[in-house]
Amino acid sequence: MEEKKSIGSRIGAFFRWIGRDLADIGITFARGDWKTRISFLVVGLGQILRGQYVRGISVLCLAAAMLFYIFGFGLSYLKDILTLGTQGRGFNPDGTISLGDNSFLILLYGILTIIVILALVLVWRINLRQNREAQELLAQGKALPSNRKDLYSVLDRNFDKTLLALPVLGIFVFTVLPIIFMICVAFTNYDYNHQAPAKLFTWVGLENFRNIFSIGGEGYGGTFFTVLAWTLIWAFFATFLNYFLGMAVAIMINKKGIRFKKLWRTILVMTIAVPQFVSLLYIGKMFASDGLVNAYLLKWGLIQKAIPFWTNPTYARILIIVINLWIGIPYMMLIATGLLMNIPEDLYESARIDGANSFQMFFKITLPYMLFVTGPFLLTQFIGNLNNFNVIFLLNQGRPQSMNLKGGAGYTDLLVTWLYKMTINDTDYKMAAVIGIMVFIVTAVISLVVYNFLPSVKDEEGFQ
Amino acid sequence: MTRKKHISNAIVYIVLIVISVIWLFPFVGLALQSFRSYISEFGGMVNYLIPKKFTLDSYKFLFSGECQFPRWYMNTLIIAVAATVFNTIIIICVSYALSRLRFKGRRALMNIWLVLGMFPGFLTMICLYFLLKMLGLTQSGAVPGLILISVAGAGMQYYVCKGYFDTLPKALDEAARIDGANRAQILLIMIVPLSKPIIIYTALLAFMAPWCDFVFASYVAFGYSASYNVAVALQQWVWTNDFQGYFTRFCAGGILVAIPVTILFMCLQKYYVEGVTGGSVKG
């Protein structure tokens, strides 16, 4: 498949493609008639002159809007992107404030401007291709597609663009752009000491990454690896304990001769329906040192001293994994119920004739089938648990902290809850951005490795 | 043989009953706390389960003039309904395009979205806030702002729905095309009616998410209580030192949030199961 290609050959291919495209542009100009050539300067004019108003006007408007943005607005930010601003804010003698450069906006609009410039080039290129196609069609004596047909194609031949335009735009503005921005922030010193708009922040290169890997002293390295290790341990237990216990519960409910199947299922499923901020907040309080659980255990004389559920790191970690079962088992139970019904009954029948007991049947038939079918699901569950904010945060906010951990991290913090605390409590955006990138790397590595091991990575088309 | 079966069934019943008690306990606890009066008993945390006297004081407070609870409830409902409608439409569009249409860059688009999904959502919170602020959709405009963010990101949640579309036979499309239908007509007339379960599943998920959004919603609506949703408002009753003795009122609010969502979920459970099961197998 395609990933077998080396990175080197891909880069080579990319430059060859650029070269071909540049040559193509040259040919378009050399062989173009005056209508095509004028479109090099005024985007869309050639199309309009040939009567293709729909195409012409739409690319023209697009290009005009982009130019308007770039020159009216974007360039003034883009010019400062290397310094992220030089003019600080200050108070006037009368106590009012005079505004200075805003590093945040310079970075954000600078990135946006670069992207708009690239998009403008793309529109220009599309415009050239449209001209060339039209010119060639006319040269062959064929008629150009009518405006009506162009419009109609939006519902048919170009229906994919119609469907995807808004979603792609939304994801671009509210996902891609912010991610690029935050990746850039990881290379700046944007934090509480350099808080825009009051103060300027600037590029610092790889310093933040050095900090997250430096162990000892004030470096975050030791803390980062502790938090990372717990994140992985947590995701492992949260995924597999839920998986097996959920399956066990499903098997019990579906066992022949068990009645009220619907009732059992409904009771369990309530945990999915009730918003977690209600249920988990309450459960978190239940296990406080003076909470319900301790109070009743003390009252019944089962313990002499309150159990430090949330303040002892080991107890807290175990308890979180256990409480997560409460959330996770019902979900897995639903999935397993559906899948278990798909296992052909005669497999069990013949096993029974061979004298297998129910445990043997589970390990020889049920489990292998389930593992095979739910491989990709387990992967997504694992990734989801790496970023499982709600359970950790609502239960105990990642505590307890410790003198052994830096940056306000606690022993039950996942990378993602640590990131959240840095953003909200400490406004330490630079380190939050670095941790975000680390989460991405961890997720990507795990996904790649696991995906290559999965037996059922299938050809998508073959499935249809 | 039957004796053995009876014993094993009995064990299973016992286990299921124990599980049910554990699973229901927090909800029962929550409900019981909500009936404790914050006026005549104590509004904060206590270490006993059953209130000394059952009252509706906490509920009355929520609907008294002192508290904007009805407003927060409406905000959440508006966000949830709008997100349901728009997210579902967007997810159907994306799923249809990726499942049925073949165009240049299709694989690349899916891969890019896959990669984007690997970044943690909280990373971009501050940037999203300022993007929304530029559009005037923070603080007093937080409700439409939250809808916009939800809808803008919906396209990436196409997996389950696309997986379902993949299972519908392609011969249907071809037959319709022979009859002269364009692609838009095929989507509206053929695919959508056949996909009722998955559409309901998608809508249900979109509807439930805003009820639990306390992180980003509080970030966007900060300091403007008329734009809070229920999760933002209620969690600060527990976490902010400012609100002393609000615990029973939190429980009452939580119950009022949980009841309609739970009922809706129970009614549509069948579709939810179909969605998660189908989704988990396709991956």
Added chain:
Amino acid sequence: MKKTLSILAAGVMAASLMAGAAVTAYADDITIWVAEEVTDFTKEKANEFLSSNPDFSGFSVSVEPVGEGDAAKNVLTDVEGSADLYGFAQDQLARLVSAQALTPLMGDNAAFVSENNDAGAVSAASMGDMIFAYPLTSDNGYFLYYDSSVVTDPTSLDQILADCEAAGKGFYMEINSGWYQTAFFFGAGCSLSYETDEMGNFTSCNVDYASENGVKALKAIIALAESPAFHNGSSASNAANCAAIVSGTWDSSVVKDMFGDNYACAKLPSFTVDGEAIQMSGFGGFKLMGVKPQVDADKLAACQALAQYLSGEEVQLARYNAKGWGPSNLNAQADDAVKSDVALSALAEQLAYAIPQGQYPNDYWSLATSLGDSVISGDYKDASDETLMSALQSFQDSCISYAK
């Protein structure tokens, strides 16, 4: 039309972004953030002020409940989007000044603050030589609330713990907070303070936690954490099994509900280390009201005048009468009702042992939580003096590293 729809939409988006950025309207609405408890009170007073001052007739106010403990967290997210006037606990002053979220007070405004308030309040509102906020209260300190049917001797920590244990009740103190921890460290004779400049920077740190006294204090905290009656916490409404709690005046009404007729207050108890009894010390803190930097001079004037009014003698007294907040204004402090308040007199008694809270960097609070959590989770259980000393040494080194 080919391949252009999505790009067209991108253009629209870009244009609307630009349009949004171009709009910078300055409304005549003055927004105020205060604690939930005084939201209605503040709204009423602010409206009274505006209606009696024709100069500011063009302005209106809107008041939102935003906790004073979280004000900085909210303000720092987006200074522009935050309230024009906001109340906050003084520990956040440095961060706010550093982020230019406060207008420095000059001339008459500065004189108003320094002439009318007690010295501690003035220094709490200052960074370097500059005053940045209007003091609202001088009661942001802590003392002991107890249930007189359980606690027999509120002057001794050991006795309180013994009484609580015997009754199966709890003693609450938030020892993983840098604010409450100082009760032990300062009591044992340690000090920790910072010098600041007018930009909100910390220039130097004066600390001697890594000392014999520091070890004594830490030992006392460790011993407290091991008591079965101990619970970490300072919020009365979250204290489910409480017979004694170290908290401040803001909790008084909840504690009254909780203890009923047995409600009682006292200065903090003394703790015993190696046979020596040491009186707890701690912080005496202040609540402040700040004015957000303004571009418009008229609005700034209105905000300053309103802040002066809301922090003046009349309103401070009214706030005491309505909500029990202890005034920072010297004349208001001299009022008879204020002088005879139970909670406030316990606080006043404690303040004799406490140290007016200066400025501390944000990292200090987080570091102190780490130390407290380490103690509570048993990291230092049965630790030798050397271990404790090295822990305190690293604590001290970190404290020093925050000043530069």
